[in-house]
Amino acid sequence: MSATIKSVAEYAGVSIKTVSRVINNEGTVKPDTLAKVQQAIDALDYRPNKAARDLAGRDNYVLGYVYDNPNAYYILAMQNGILKECRANGYELLIHPCDATNPDIIDELVNMVNSARLAGLILSPPLSEMPDVLQAMDDKGIQYVRVLSGDKAPDDKPCVLVDDYQAARQITGHLLDQGHQRIAFIAGEKQHHSTTERQRGFYQALADHGIQADPELVIDGTYSFGTGVQSIQQLLALPEPPTALFACNDEIAAGALFGARMQGVDVPEALAIAGFENSPFSTQTFPPLTTASQPTAQIAQRATSSLIRSLQARKRKAENHTITADIFVPELIVRESTSR
Template sequence: MAEDSIRSHTGVGGASTINDVARLAGVSIKTVSRVMNNEPNVRQETRDKVQAAADSLRYRPNLLARSLAGSRSFLLALFYDNPNANYINDMQRGVIRRTRESNYHLLIEPQDSQAPDLAQRITNLLGTIRLDGVILTPPLCDMPVVLDAIEAAGVPYVRVSSVTAPERSATVAMNESKAAYEMTQYLLTQGHTDIGFVLGHPDHGASHLRHEGFRRAMDEAGLTVPPERVGQGYFSYESGVEAGDAILSAPTRPTAIFASSDYMALGVMTSARKLGLRIPEDISICGFDDVPGAMRIWPALTTIRHPAEALAYAAADILLCRETGEGAADAQQILPFRLIERQSVRKL
């Protein structure tokens, strides 16, 4: 469309308005609003015509005007407290990918799960900013004070990787226990029977599920796990080094160590190298999550690929399907994982 033709449809100051789009598309303002909000029951031909008009006019809906005109704020929030930066980045990407499809926006809100006034902080936030939904990640998703505060504010929420009170909200997760079980079975098929394990942060439900999966596989194989084979970690690289030091300084060493996060596995690798051990010739090491560093080190890390971005997308989809009526999303979803075999584990 020629530039002068575009200008003839624009409002004061050259900024396009919803009225301009309606005139150019030959539809009502209400129809334009329904298309911009991705509401159902609009014919695809009409939707395409409105979108073409909006694109030619470079029209962008005004978020403030939209929220004031209706009952929605067009904002979702992601609450998190997690030391894994890659996990949080994946969560943000997943939510943003879904919110953009519905012309929503994302508010990122880190929270200190150890703060004594955590509930009041959340209450104050929800009283200040109108939200159409909240996505909660571990450990916040399993903290009753957090759930109580959000429910008291009347804000819908979805929990990611929650392990408690499934009746309280919609949830999305992967089968953490099964993934750890399959990784342990993989080590067993490679001939490893003396296997160490690095626990995750005790405040995260996934830590206990991953340990449970490891224990179940070892029990089924008729193998015991001495206490000195288990180290306490906190999902951080530094805690992986400390746990590796503890396990590898025992009078005898395991042939393999399964760290229940990749950052901890990288720490165990550092601990092993400090002792002059070769990986995987002297000690096999595997992790959980498949962070970018897992494939960039040598030897590349055998691990479980955690579908964090897909989980975030699914959580946002549940909230937005409820808000916009675009469809129906299952309130309880389990997403698949993958065991990624690389070079850090050898066959005995």
């Protein structure tokens, strides 16, 4: 049988309420009392009973992660990061896969939050980029944190930013540094901010080097292997084909690599290819892909901790809780697919 707050209180020689104050960091406990209680907690290996906490308290210690993203690696990395932070703070996580294209998605989410009595929500793209979803959460007073693509927060609500723009600029810059002049770009779904941000970074890098982008070299597609295969065929058929390609993610890049090989085009000798995401795809090709690595798990962890802090701040009625938008810049990883 595991220790209860009562046994800890007896062991430490204080009331259960004081123990409660310690485990909730309420701050109104004398240092030596606190030390005694901490020691009792450690000695008895006490862990608060979540069910009792939820039942007695006003709030619940459960966060929700809502996702709709076909990319399994991304979701799992997010999930791992969130879980880590939740565990560290005694929160639990409710996982809720959903379909963002479902017209009833908003009702579904509100319903879920209410019936599971969630304390807050972690939203990743594309959900985190849907204004009506965010609006509904605000209306219902549901707390959330978003993971977003961008280089500055779109509003003052909590979010963690991934600076795809900057990273895309770096990747493109890397290709330019290698002497490439005709660089192609294959985009993913335009609904994802990540696509538009990466494209913006691509254009900016060209502009930095005084190069005019050739519209023929920019192709719209989806974040898929198939897009890569098809697009590269189209690009290679051009009278003046590109000597380098920046694909919006590794999956597209892998497809392009495959397509190029099928047509007998050597990579990187005749065509340099860079991807984005540092997914397993990027090392499972020959040659391995140059890419940008976003520390997804770490981003998720930061988002979660930010949500928890704002939850606790609200609990203590600290209205002056300042929301700081964390920002991550994916890091350039150079591999053989772009080496000269």
